[in-house]
Amino acid sequence: MDVKKIPKFIFLGASLLSVGITLAILGFMVVLAYPIFSQGMFWDMLIQPWSPGQGLFGIGPMIVGTMSIALLAVGVSFPLCCGVACFVGVLHPRGKGKMLKGLVESMTAIPTVIYGFVGIFLLVPLVRGLFSQGSGMCILSAGMMLGVLISPTMILFFSQSFSLVPLGYLNAADALGATTAQKFFYIILPCAWKSMVSGLILSFGRAMGDTLIALMISGNAVGFPGSILDSARTLTAHIGLIIAADFDSIEFKTLFVCGICLYAMTGIGVILVRLLAGKGRG
Amino acid sequence: MKISKLKKKMGLIGTLVLLLAGVTGFCMAGELDVFAGEKGVLRISGGTAHIPVMKAVAQKIMTFNPEIQITIAGGGSGAGIKQVGEGLVDIGNSGRSATETEVTKYGLKMYKWAIDGVAAVTHPKNPVKALSTRQLQDIFSGKILSWKEVGGEDKSINVYTRDTASGTRSVFWEKALKESDITSKANVVVSNGAMKTAVNNDPYSIGYVSVGFIDEGVSPLTLDGIAPTMDAVKSGQYQVARGLFSNTKGEATGLAKKLIDYLLGPDGQAMAVEKGFIPVN
Numbered sequence: 242m243d244v245k246k247i248p249k250f251i252f253l254g255a256s257l258l259s260v261g262i263t264l265a266i267l268g269f270m271v272v273l274a275y276p277i278f279s280q281g282m283f284w285d286m287l288i289q290p291w292s293p294g295q296g297l298f299g300i301g302p303m304i305v306g307t308m309s310i311a312l313l314a315v316g317v318s319f320p321l322c323c324g325v326a327c328f329v330g331v332l333h334p335r336g337k338g339k340m341l342k343g344l345v346e347s348m349t350a351i352p353t354v355i356y357g358f359v360g361i362f363l364l365v366p367l368v369r370g371l372f373s374q375g376s377g378m379c380i381l382s383a384g385m386m387l388g389v390l391i392s393p394t395m396i397l398f399f400s401q402s403f404s405l406v407p408l409g410y411l412n413a414a415d416a417l418g419a420t421t422a423q424k425f426f427y428i429i430l431p432c433a434w435k436s437m438v439s440g441l442i443l444s445f446g447r448a449m450g451d452t453l454i455a456l457m458i459s460g461n462a463v464g465f466p467g468s469i470l471d472s473a474r475t476l477t478a479h480i481g482l483i484i485a486a487d488f489d490s491i492e493f494k495t496l497f498v499c500g501i502c503l504y505a506m507t508g509i510g511v512i513l514v515r516l517l518a519g520k521g522r523g
Numbered sequence: 524m525k526i527s528k529l530k531k532k533m534g535l536i537g538t539l540v541l542l543l544a545g546v547t548g549f550c551m552a553g554e555l556d557v558f559a560g561e562k563g564v565l566r567i568s569g570g571t572a573h574i575p576v577m578k579a580v581a582q583k584i585m586t587f588n589p590e591i592q593i594t595i596a597g598g599g600s601g602a603g604i605k606q607v608g609e610g611l612v613d614i615g616n617s618g619r620s621a622t623e624t625e626v627t628k629y630g631l632k633m634y635k636w637a638i639d640g641v642a643a644v645t646h647p648k649n650p651v652k653a654l655s656t657r658q659l660q661d662i663f664s665g666k667i668l669s670w671k672e673v674g675g676e677d678k679s680i681n682v683y684t685r686d687t688a689s690g691t692r693s694v695f696w697e698k699a700l701k702e703s704d705i706t707s708k709a710n711v712v713v714s715n716g717a718m719k720t721a722v723n724n725d726p727y728s729i730g731y732v733s734v735g736f737i738d739e740g741v742s743p744l745t746l747d748g749i750a751p752t753m754d755a756v757k758s759g760q761y762q763v764a765r766g767l768f769s770n771t772k773g774e775a776t777g778l779a780k781k782l783i784d785y786l787l788g789p790d791g792q793a794m795a796v797e798k799g800f801i802p803v804n
Contacts, residue, residue, distance in 0.1 A: 290707065293687070302707075366724060376681035376725050378710050456713070461686075464707030472710045482686040482711065492687075 267504055274497035286498055291463045291479075298495045302465045304502060306380070306473035307449055309466065310459060313384030314448040315441065318392045325392075326399030327425060334404065342400065348393040357457035360386040365458055372470055378460035380469040386454050391444035398440025402433040438518040446507050452477040476503050554788045555587040557781050565778045568596040569603015569616035570690050571714035572639055572733035573767055575798045577616070580782065580791060591778065597714045600690030604631065607770050613779045615770045618690025618733070630773050635766040636786045637800035640734035641695045642751035642763070644719075644741040646726045651675040653745035659699060662729060665706030670727060682709040683721050683730035691715060694765040695731045699746065735799035757801050767800065 277283055282298065289299025325345070329338040364386055369377025406429050414424045452475075460472025461482065474482075476499045483492050567577055574595060581593035598606070600617035607615025608629030618639065621631050643659060645651060651673050654662070661667040662680055671677040684705050685692035696702060712718050715736045722730040723740040730741075734751055737743050743751050746763070755761035775783050785791050792802035 292707070361720070361724070369725065374679065376683075376710055376721075376728065378721075461711035462708050463711070472708065474711070482688075482713065 267501070270497045270500045270504065274494060274501060276494055277491075277498055282495075283498065286495060287502075290465065293492050298491060300476065300479065300495065300499055300502065302463060303474050303476045303479045303499065304506075306455075306459065306466060307475040307477070307503070307506070309380050309469065310383050310387060310455060310473065310475055311445060311449040313380060313469065314387035314391055315445050317385055317388035318395055318444070319441070321388075322392050322395035322399055325396045326403055327429075329396065330400035330403035331425065331429060332421065342397075345393050345396050349397075353390060353451060353453045354457075356386055356390050357454050360454060360458040368470075375470045376460065376472065378458055378472050380459060380466055380471060380473050383455050383459035383473075383475075384469070386458060387448045387451060390451060390454060391447050394444045394447060395440050398443065399433070399437055402436035402440070403429055405436070406432045435518055438514055442511050442514050445510060449475075449503065449507060449510075450477060452481050456481055554785055554790050555583065557784070558584050558588045558591060561588060561778060561781070562590040563778060564592045564594065565614070565782060566594050566596075566612040567614045567616065567769075568598050568606050568612045569614075569770075570600045570618040570767065571597040571716060572618045572691060572735060573616040573769070574716070575735060576637070576767075576786075576791075576795050576800065579794045579798065580786060583790075584782065584785070593782075597716075599686060599688030599713070600693070601688030604629070604770060607631070607772055610772060613771070614775075614782065617768045617770060619693050619765055620768060621770060631770045632772075632774055633768045633770050634775065634783045634787070635768050635803055636783070636791065637767040637795040637802060638756065638764055639767050639800050640751045640753075640756035640761055640764045641691050641699065641731055642734050642737060642743040643695075643699065643729060643731045643746065644722050644737065644743050645729050646722060647739065647742045648726055649675060649742065651744070652742065653748070655747055656699070656701065659744075659746065660701065660703040663700055663706065663709070664704040665708055676727075678727045681725055681728045682706055683718060683725075683728055684709040684711055685718065685731075686711055686713055690765065691731065691733055695763060698763040699731070737799065753799065753801060766803075767795075 271278075277286070286299050286301075287304065288301045289297045290302060291297065291299055325341070329342045329345070332338065333341075360382060364382050365377040367377070368379065368382045369375065410428050410432065411424060414428050419427070455475040456478040459475060459478065461474045461478055462472035463474055464471075466473040480496050480499050483496055567581075574597060577595045581595060584591055585593060596612075600619055603612075603615035603617045604621050604625050605615070606612045608625065608631060617633075620635075621633055625631060626633075643654065649670070651670060654673060658667065658673050662673070663682055663684070665682070667673060668679055669677060670680055682705075696705065710721065712721050712730075715732050718730045718732050719736050719741055722728045722732075729744075732741065734743070734753065734756060737751075745751075746761070749755055749761050751761050751763070756764050769783055769786065771779050771783070774780075786795075787804055789804075792804050795802050
């Protein structure tokens, strides 16, 4: 066999394997959640509340909790990250910007449990004091903390995509006498938009998939949250809380439905954003 | 009486040391002796109320014989029973007795080594120090929403509860709340330690912990006129109580048996008392 083909086979094998595993996980969850589907409980579960004592195994509140916390996290950190990325990638690519970038890179190494601790002892009392309502363990606290968690991903992605803007464009803008703001809005954003979207998707997925921060500071109440100051439970935290209890109850089987929902939510999110991004360019 | 007993023991130890010093050069008398020459890893998980005593015991054993490694994890009573049943750990702790199905399914053997009360707790600065069962039920079910209604400040009550794997929760729900509902607005925390932190951090909180976890950080509530003290639990006056169990799959063997025997012996029982529990022997 031609030696040159070996790397090709290895790479093909690796990519097939990773695609295969992703699909196999979905298959695994569907198989294990089959009893739920076959009893026709699936659609009820999506809207009902969670009250195992009354035979209600709904995960509606957790879906709402997950979505609102993840969206809030992205919403909080997006403008901030845009600013930081602009500072790092456009205004000061060297010196101050490089230092800041190093700092951001080191942020990725902080374990989530540390953020959880900071959240419990600093952010939660602050939020409780500020709004003098509720326990401070709420969607707002968890969303803000997750916003911090996902910001390095966003900043690094954004600054990377900013620095990929062709230098000639920027020079041309400079020659025409454009201000920094004009350069940013008319040259950089339109050019970097597509790869910024990837950063957004990745960080949204990370915010939705994180378990520990939500488990530690969102309060984990099983009711539908009414405002961002209400305690809420995410799907991931729900899985973490129920999995400890037992192995073969209905509660346990419903966890696989939670898994499928998480899977579907990220999947749909990715597809939607990709479609939007495609249209935006077309 | 205790001191004289101790003196007697010390005397005995002293004599033994003198007797054996020349022969072995090193000697530590007492119940830990059974661990001499042992080796290996002992995995413990489950009930979080057990952890302080388990830690103290493990530390003693591991200091006596560094060849033994004991790991202790939480997870709650449900997790303890499940994990020991599935063979993931050697000892699964639970703050409730295992149900009949659990016992028959896994062939569990339960060892009860202490009795523990479960008390409703609030922030130390909260002026409310006593409640009736009815008030407690109404607070946990979300009917009473402000501390003002039970004689406190005009602030909304933040209810904290435990997850379903918790033995502390099942005992509190059954015996203090008489199986009435817990509001879906309640915050859920995952261990006795986390409950203490949460209640201690939130001035308008109410939660419940194992009596062994009560210190100046949280203030226990008198329930129907009876304070959840060790004496009241012991005499049976304070009824929100349960046994602390260590469970094994089948009869305990090897290290697990030695550890459980040690827990049930004078040393282990003294440690249980020191951590705020009531001994069984």
